[in-house]
Amino acid sequence: MEPNVFYQTQAGPYWDWKVAVDLFFGGAGVGAFLLAVGLSFVLTRGNRRVCQTAAWLAPILVVLGLLFLLLKLGRPHYLLLTFTKFVPTSPLWWGGIFQTLFVIGSIWYALRWRNPDSGERGTRILGLALTPVAVIVGAYHGLLLAVINARPVWNTGPTVVAAILGFATTGIAAVLITHLVRARLAGRLADPERVADWLDRISPVRNILVGAMVLQGGTMFFWWLSLRFGSLQDMQALEAANAEYGTMFWWLGVVLGLAVPLGLGALAVVRGERAHHRLRVQTIALTSALILIGGFFFRLAVVLGGQADTPIPTLS
Amino acid sequence: MTSKKYGMVIDLQKCVGCAACDIACKSENNVPDDFHWSNHIIETTGKFPDVRYRYVPTLCNHCENAPCVRNCPTTAMHKSEDGLTLHDPDLCIGCAACQVSCPYGVIYRNNEDPHPRWKTDETAIIPGCTATAQEVVKGLNTPIPHYNAEREATYEGIRPKGIVEKCTFCDHRLAQDKDPWCVVSCPANARIFGDLNDPKSPPRRALAKHSPRILQPEKGTKPKVYYIREF
Numbered sequence: 010m011e012p013n014v015f016y017q018t019q020a021g022p023y024w025d026w027k028v029a030v031d032l033f034f035g036g037a038g039v040g041a042f043l044l045a046v047g048l049s050f051v052l053t054r055g056n057r058r059v060c061q062t063a064a065w066l067a068p069i070l071v072v073l074g075l076l077f078l079l080l081k082l083g084r085p086h087y088l089l090l091t092f093t094k095f096v097p098t099s100p101l102w103w104g105g106i107f108q109t110l111f112v113i114g115s116i117w118y119a120l121r122w123r124n125p126d127s128g129e130r131g132t133r134i135l136g137l138a139l140t141p142v143a144v145i146v147g148a149y150h151g152l153l154l155a156v157i158n159a160r161p162v163w164n165t166g167p168t169v170v171a172a173i174l175g176f177a178t179t180g181i182a183a184v185l186i187t188h189l190v191r192a193r194l195a196g197r198l199a200d201p202e203r204v205a206d207w208l209d210r211i212s213p214v215r216n217i218l219v220g221a222m223v224l225q226g227g228t229m230f231f232w233w234l235s236l237r238f239g240s241l242q243d244m245q246a247l248e249a250a251n252a253e254y255g256t257m258f259w260w261l262g263v264v265l266g267l268a269v270p271l272g273l274g275a276l277a278v279v280r281g282e283r284a285h286h287r288l289r290v291q292t293i294a295l296t297s298a299l300i301l302i303g304g305f306f307f308r309l310a311v312v313l314g315g316q317a318d319t320p321i322p323t324l325s
Numbered sequence: 326m327t328s329k330k331y332g333m334v335i336d337l338q339k340c341v342g343c344a345a346c347d348i349a350c351k352s353e354n355n356v357p358d359d360f361h362w363s364n365h366i367i368e369t370t371g372k373f374p375d376v377r378y379r380y381v382p383t384l385c386n387h388c389e390n391a392p393c394v395r396n397c398p399t400t401a402m403h404k405s406e407d408g409l410t411l412h413d414p415d416l417c418i419g420c421a422a423c424q425v426s427c428p429y430g431v432i433y434r435n436n437e438d439p440h441p442r443w444k445t446d447e448t449a450i451i452p453g454c455t456a457t458a459q460e461v462v463k464g465l466n467t468p469i470p471h472y473n474a475e476r477e478a479t480y481e482g483i484r485p486k487g488i489v490e491k492c493t494f495c496d497h498r499l500a501q502d503k504d505p506w507c508v509v510s511c512p513a514n515a516r517i518f519g520d521l522n523d524p525k526s527p528p529r530r531a532l533a534k535h536s537p538r539i540l541q542p543e544k545g546t547k548p549k550v551y552y553i554r555e556f
Contacts, residue, residue, distance in 0.1 A: 012370040018430030023421045083419015083487025090399045101398035159428035324538050
C-alpha cells in the first residue's frame with residue numbers, strides 16, 4: 010500500500026509564467042538571429058529584407074524576455090551583482106553574461122543590416138562571430154532547467170535539445186509572421202506577381218521550419234519516453250505534471266503548436282506552387298501564429314509542470 | 326589544524342515527534358508563520374491494525390555538494406569554512422534558483438513582506454482590553470514582538486521582501502560556541518550536533534555506532550544531517 014506522506018513546504022510554483030515568457034522570447038530571439046546569419050550566406054541579395062527582419066527581431070525579443078525575467082526577480086536592482094561575481098557552476102550566471110553579450114552584438118549586427126553602406130562580407134563575419142554566443146544563449150534556455158536534478162521533468166537531455174529546436178521553430182515563425190506584416194504594410198503583397206515572388210523567397214525558410222518541427226516532435230517523444238520509463242521519481246513527476254498541466258502541454262503545446270502547423274507545413278511543401286497564392290500566404294501566417302502560441306504554452310507547461318507537487322521521498 | 330565541519334545526527338528512536346524543534350526555531354530565528362526552517366515529514370503506511378507511522382524531522386541539510394550553492398548566480402548562497410550552507414541577503418537578487426534547485430524543499434522566499442500581521446492587524450481579541458498587533462509593535466518599539474537582536478549578529482534580523490531564507494544551523498549561536506536552538510530545545514535529546522571532523526565529537530560517535538541514513542542519497546548532495554535508528 011502506498012504511504013500517505015505529509016510534508017508542508019512553501020507552495021509553488023517558484024518559477025512562474027514570467028520565466029516561461031523569458032524562455033519563449035529569449036529562444037525566439039536566438040532562432041531569429043541564427044536564421045538571419047544562415048540566410049545571409051545561402052540566399053541571394055534579393056532576400057535582404059528577410060535578413061533585416063530577422064536581425065532586428067533578435068535583440069528585440071531577447072530584451073523583451075529579459076524584461077520579464079527582471080519582473081520575476083525579488084530584487085531586480087541587485088542584478089548587476091551577477092556581473093561582479095564569477096560563478097561558472099550557475100547557468101543563470103552564464104545566461105546573464107552571454108545574454109548581455111548577445112544583446113549588444115545582435116544590435117550591432119542589426120544596425121549593419123539597416124545601413125546599406127555596411128559591407129556584406131563584414132556583416133557575415135560579424136554574424137559568424139556572434140553565432141557561438143547565440144547558440145550558448147539558446148542552449149542556456151534549456152540548460153537552466155536541465156541542470157536542476159531536484160526536478161525530474163527538467164533534468165533530462167531532451168530538455169536541452171527541445172529548447173534548441175524550440176528556439177529554431179519559434180524564431181523562424183516570429184520572423185515569418187513579422188516579415189509578412191512588413192511586406193503587407195509595404196504593399197508588396199498587393200498584386201499576384203509580387204506575392205509569387207515573395208513566396209518564392211520565403212519558401213526555403215518554410216522548409217527549414219518544417220524540418221525543425223519534425224525534429225522537435227521526435228525530441229518531445231523521447232522526452233516523454235525517458236520520463237515514462239525512467240525511475241520512480243521520474244514517473245511520479247511526469248504523472249504530477251500531466252495531472253496539472255497535461256491539457257496545456259498536449260493540446261496547446263503539442264497538437265496546436267506542433268501537429269497542426271506540421272500538417273499545414275507539410276501540405277504546403279507537397280502542394281508547392283499549385284495552391285492559390287493567397288491561400289499560401291494565409292497558411293504561412295496561420296502556421297507561424299500557431300507555432301508561436303503553441304511554443305509559448307509548451308514552455309509554460311514545462312516550467313510549471315516541472316514544479317508540480319510530487320511526494321517527497323523519505324528515508325528508505 | 327583542520328577546520329570544523331558541522332553536522333547533525335537525529336536519533337529517530339529518541340524523537341517523540343513533539344515539534345518543539347519547529348517552534349523553538351521559529352522563535353529563535355523570527356521565522357514567518359508559513360515558513361518552516363525546522364520541519365517534519367509525517368508518513369503513514371498500511372491499514373488498521375497494521376499501521377506504521379513515521380515522523381522524520383527535517384531542516385536544511387547543509388549539503389556538501391549543495392545544488393542551491395551551485396546554481397546561485399551571485400554567490401548569495403554559499404558554503405562557509407565550517408561547512409554551513411549560508412545565505413547572504415546582501416547579495417541575493419531573489420531569482421529563486423536555489424529554491425527550485427533544493428530537492429528537500431527547505432528554502433523559502435519572502436514573496437511578500439514577512440510577518441504582515443504585525444503591520445496590518447488592527448483587531449484586538451478583546452476590544453478595549455487586549456492590544457492589537459499594531460499596538461504591540463508600537464509599544465515594544467521593535468519590528469516584531471519576537472524579534473531577536475542576537476539573530477541579527479550574523480544575518481538579517483528580519484528578511485526583507487523578495488529574497489529567500491533558510492536554516493543556518495543557528496550560526497549566531499555557533500559563533501558563541503553554543504549549539505543550535507533546536508538541539509537545545511529538544512526534550513528527548515534526539516538531536517546530536519557537533520564537529521564532524523572531530524572523531525570524538527558526539528555526532529561522530531553516534532555515526533560510528535549506528536548505521537546512518539540520509540534523505541534522497543541518489544541526488545548526490547551529500548547532506549550533513551543524518552538519521553540513525555528508528556522504531
